[in-house]
Amino acid sequence: MVRILVVYDSRTGNTEEMAKSVAEGVRKAGAEVVLKRADDVSLEDMKRADGIILGSPTHFGTMSDRMKALIDESVRIRGDLDGKIGACFSSSAHYAGGNETTLLSLIKAMLIHGMIVAGDPLDVGGHYGVVSVGKPDAKTLEACEALGRRVVEIAGKLK
Template identity: 35%
Template sequence: MKEILVLYYSHRGSVRALAEHVARGIHQVPGIAARVRTVPRVSTVCEAVEDDIPLSGPPYVETRDLDECIGLALGSPTRFGNMAAPMKYFLDGLAAEWVNGTLVGKPAAVFTSTASQHGGQESTLLSMMLPLLHHGMLIVGLPYTETALNRTHSGGTPYGASHVAGGDGNPQLTAEEVELAVAHGRRLAQVALKLADAA
């Protein structure tokens, strides 16, 4: 079974909720499955601040997950218009994978959550694309043929699925946010399968 890596960092649960719906969309495509992984928190004092194995949720990502996947969905909350430090820390450690071309030619999608409506969702999604482009990945966005992009009054952008959590960090996605996250996962899986079959 071919797999797409759904890799995320979530602080209050919103990005995790998006990841679950992206994975659901991936599973809608026959012949492909989602491999869900996360990254540990980091600290400026001692870098890693988590146990080697998470107490709950998916396991931490390993570099072999990148090698074995045929595509990548990458999710992070927004921190001042950029991805959160734990995700950036993980990506910054992928020099060997960059040299070896581990991700070259594989499709990727990005998703995020913000506390406020204009909290930097699109700049965060764009910032997450940059290292993926350096790795030679092919970015898969959300086209406006997904009609929920025109209906949403909260999250959802052509750059990727998103969620507006509000100041209380509410992980409850709107109907449009769910629809777009599922559609994004499904589209990524369809593209990944076509590329893998053509190789």
């Protein structure tokens, strides 16, 4: 069975809501999902997953300190994530507030791990990942589910 790890950070709940919908999409696609905050994730969780989806609030146009701390710690398992599928999502306060640069910061980390990165599906946007401005609305949460489903589909093909 495909196992997907959804890792997120969130101070005020917006990214957490997105993470729950991403996890729901994974579940609906028939895979096992592990949903954890960046603070609670172990490197073993990352190694054991077939795919990893990272979600961070936008903090000064980049990922949050807690997400960065996890990424920095993960240098210890560099090589073990090689070839896994990855994807990402972010919440920001403003439309041009840096949510895309946050996604790129997450994507860079995944690429440095040798991961294969998927954007959000074409029919829900088709860019770097899912973003929300403020509290995610129903359409954004649907896009989050679709992102989860997409990662399961690709992970299944790679397995």
